Amino acid sequence: MFKSTNLDLFTFPFTNFKNKTYRYSNDLVALSEDKVNFMKITPEYKVQIKRKREMLEEQPEVRYQSFPHTMEMQWEFVELLIDLSINKYPEHFSVEKDGDQWTFTNHILGETETFIFGDESSLSLEPYDMIGRHFHNDFMLMVNRDDNFYLEVAQESFAALFSPNWNLGMSFNEIHGPVPFVSRDGVELTDRIRKFLLTIEPGAPRTRVNWNLMADRWDVNYETMDIWGPERDKVTAENAGKLVHLRVEEQWFIRMPRSNAILFVLDTQFLPLEDLVLRPEWLETTYFNLADIPDYMAEYKGMAPFLPQSVEYLENLMNSMKVK
Amino acid sequence: MRVIGNIEMYVGKIEQITESVKRFYLYPSDQKLLPAFTGGAHITTYVDLGDNILEREYSLVSHPTDRTHYAISINRDPHSRGGSAYWHDHIKVGDKVISSFPKNHFTLGFHAKHHVFYAAGIGITPFLTMMEELEAQGKTFELHYAARTKEACAYHDYLHEKYPGKCTFYFSRSDEPQRMTPETMKNQRIGSHVYFCGPVAMVSEYKEAALSYGYPEKSIHFELFAAASGENNPFLVEVINHNKVIEVNPEQTLLEALLDAGIEAPYSCKAGGCGQCEVDVVEGEVDHRDIFFSDEEREQKKMILTCCSRAKEEKLVLKL
Numbered sequence: 001m002f003k004s005t006n007l008d009l010f011t012f013p014f015t016n017f018k019n020k021t022y023r024y025s026n027d028l029v030a031l032s033e034d035k036v037n038f039m040k041i042t043p044e045y046k047v048q049i050k051r052k053r054e055m056l057e058e059q060p061e062v063r064y065q066s067f068p069h070t071m072e073m074q075w076e077f078v079e080l081l082i083d084l085s086i087n088k089y090p091e092h093f094s095v096e097k098d099g100d101q102w103t104f105t106n107h108i109l110g111e112t113e114t115f116i117f118g119d120e121s122s123l124s125l126e127p128y129d130m131i132g133r134h135f136h137n138d139f140m141l142m143v144n145r146d147d148n149f150y151l152e153v154a155q156e157s158f159a160a161l162f163s164p165n166w167n168l169g170m171s172f173n174e175i176h177g178p179v180p181f182v183s184r185d186g187v188e189l190t191d192r193i194r195k196f197l198l199t200i201e202p203g204a205p206r207t208r209v210n211w212n213l214m215a216d217r218w219d220v221n222y223e224t225m226d227i228w229g230p231e232r233d234k235v236t237a238e239n240a241g242k243l244v245h246l247r248v249e250e251q252w253f254i255r256m257p258r259s260n261a262i263l264f265v266l267d268t269q270f271l272p273l274e275d276l277v278l279r280p281e282w283l284e285t286t287y288f289n290l291a292d293i294p295d296y297m298a299e300y301k302g303m304a305p306f307l308p309q310s311v312e313y314l315e316n317l318m319n320s321m322k323v324k
Numbered sequence: 325m326r327v328i329g330n331i332e333m334y335v336g337k338i339e340q341i342t343e344s345v346k347r348f349y350l351y352p353s354d355q356k357l358l359p360a361f362t363g364g365a366h367i368t369t370y371v372d373l374g375d376n377i378l379e380r381e382y383s384l385v386s387h388p389t390d391r392t393h394y395a396i397s398i399n400r401d402p403h404s405r406g407g408s409a410y411w412h413d414h415i416k417v418g419d420k421v422i423s424s425f426p427k428n429h430f431t432l433g434f435h436a437k438h439h440v441f442y443a444a445g446i447g448i449t450p451f452l453t454m455m456e457e458l459e460a461q462g463k464t465f466e467l468h469y470a471a472r473t474k475e476a477c478a479y480h481d482y483l484h485e486k487y488p489g490k491c492t493f494y495f496s497r498s499d500e501p502q503r504m505t506p507e508t509m510k511n512q513r514i515g516s517h518v519y520f521c522g523p524v525a526m527v528s529e530y531k532e533a534a535l536s537y538g539y540p541e542k543s544i545h546f547e548l549f550a551a552a553s554g555e556n557n558p559f560l561v562e563v564i565n566h567n568k569v570i571e572v573n574p575e576q577t578l579l580e581a582l583l584d585a586g587i588e589a590p591y592s593c594k595a596g597g598c599g600q601c602e603v604d605v606v607e608g609e610v611d612h613r614d615i616f617f618s619d620e621e622r623e624q625k626k627m628i629l630t631c632c633s634r635a636k637e638e639k640l641v642l643k644l
């Protein structure tokens with residue numbers, strides 16, 4: 001388990017929910033030029049990469065899936081990741097291109113990847129899988145066919161309730177089937193957001209933040225629910241500060257010009273509730289939001305068994321800070 | 325690889341294709357590779373005219389994976405509102421043009437068993453790249469292409485040579501005039517997808533015909549730029565609970581005008597997709613341009629999404 005230690009790099013999920021509490025909405029916003037590069041090397045980088053690769057080794061089928069016709073799309077993805085990483089962190093990543101002969105170097109890990117761009121046979125892994133293992137994000141490629149998006153390549157280690165194995169080939173609407181996706185005013189959102197995604201053009205990426213609470217475990221997908229399901233009952237108002245983590249998924253949506261797909265990038269971050277004392281304004285906003293989560297949302301997010309204890313913990317924490 | 329914003333280009337070469345069609349070759353000023361694209365894609369071009377910007381959308385006609393340059397083909401429309409006439413009469417080699425990333429609202433049907441294209445005049449342009457893709461993938465297609473004469477038929481020789489047996493040309497002003505008709509769609513096998521590009525009247529005629537022959541909606545494709553943009557009319561808004569009357573000029577959205585006037589109007593996506601900027605309408609007809617609400621919802625409740633929709637007439641009365 002890793003937690004964010006540099007809070008300046010932590011994406012606090014309730015920034016826009018100070019006056020009004022959190023509800024589902026189409027909260028996709030435009031990205032400014034300085035925010036579009038999702039590369040982020042935090043103090044946790046090495047731990048995350050190690051864990052990500054372990055998961056990919058342990059359960060290769062669960063963690064990585066692709067359709068055979070996606071090779072050209074995969075190379076477009078490789079080029080994007082290499083260019084973004086070098087652009088943001090030239091001290092950590094570099095590439096040499098000699099025609100189609102590319103050598104990518106990850107200086108943090110001291111690793112090089114040499115391959116012929118566009119030729120899968122020059123790699124032992126698929127191109128998407130290979131390059132994805134250098135970055136701690138989860139990556140899904142949702143390909144636009146007719147008027148929907150279908151999951152055709154996915155490498156996932158940290159996202160909640162997601163499994164490439166289970167979700168491969170599903171449409172945007174099918175994937176969101178389990179979500180009680182209605183707005184505060186009762187508007188059904190899934191299909192509207194599908195339509196909105198169709199308007200995301202190359203050159204104009206968007207972002208949003210998803211959040212959840214996790215009890216003592218961060219790897220939660222449907223395949224392992226029998227293990228993490230019962231663990232949620234261990235939480236009390238006393239131990240919630242350590243056991244319960246705010247789980248944040250910062251998300252990017254980038255339309256890939258050649259694939260005509262939306263690349264969905266996730267950066268999953270964790271913060272134990274007790275660390276909220278480091279930012280008192282976050283503590284208060286989190287309390288305010290969690291105290292107002294409707295039952296249907298708590299049930300869906302899987303936090304219903306420990307939400308009351310967590311809220312009580314935060315309330316006690318706030319009171320103790322006021323006393324001091 | 326580029327990911328955001330527009331791309332500064334310069335005109336590297338201009339070719340006369342027919343008497344009224346020119347092909348413009350655009351190169352990136354920074355010499356970096358351009359995004360590749362998919363068959364049927366277009367770009368938005370922006371030309372600085374000094375007092376305003378000429379913004380137009382053109383299909384790309386260069387090869388989808390040639391990333392050194394883009395090419396567009398423009399027909400000089402005799403009724404031009406300024407766009408094609410300006411490009412033809414004023415743009416010269418070396419001029420700067422801003423281009424968007426390639427966008428595609430006219431993609432090939434993934435499930436099609438066979439692709440049938442119908443082009444009228446300059447409507448040929450998106451099909452050039454679509455056919456290029458299909459040829460590379462080894463898929464089957466055919467083109468029906470109408471023009472006044474062989475000389476006025478852009479890319480006639482190129483198409484004729486490159487895709488032998490796949491193209492049928494119809495010249496309405498030749499010695500033996502031929503007319504392209506929707507009837508040929510009747511002979512296609514099940515699973516075929518049809519594509520139309522040309523003047524509005526032609527596209528609607530073919531669309532209606534295809535539906536009447538029993539083509540499923542998903543098998544019918546036609547070029548449709550920017551879903552619901554219309555002319556940006558100026559209008560007035562009265563905000564009753566703020567006692568204010570505000571002018572919305574053609575360059576602004578209603579949302580921008582409200583914010584400029586110091587009214588804390590809500591918003592999020594600013595693109596007609598999230599519904600956050602909804603405001604109640606007390607009086608006046610709304611020209612809805614969002615994709616958030618359905619027609620039913622619009623009838624049930626009088627509201628407007630201020631980031632994109634406008635007044636149908638001169639005035640709206642709102643309550644916020």
Ligand code: HEM
Nearest residue numbers: 024026027028140142161162175178179193211212264301
């Ligand atoms: C296009 C790529 C996307 C993919 C691959 C994706 C995938 C997923 C998956 C796998 C889940 C979990 C579903 C489950 O419970 O089984 C989920 C949940 C959810 N998604 Fe998406 N999603 C995408 C885009 C979006 C967008 C654009 C939005 C909103 C604007 C959105 C909003 C949500 C919400 C609100 C949930 C419920 C999460 C929670 O409350 O914890 N998703 N998504």
Ligand code: FES
Nearest residue numbers: 592594599601631
């Ligand atoms: S701000 Fe999203 S619809 Fe207007």
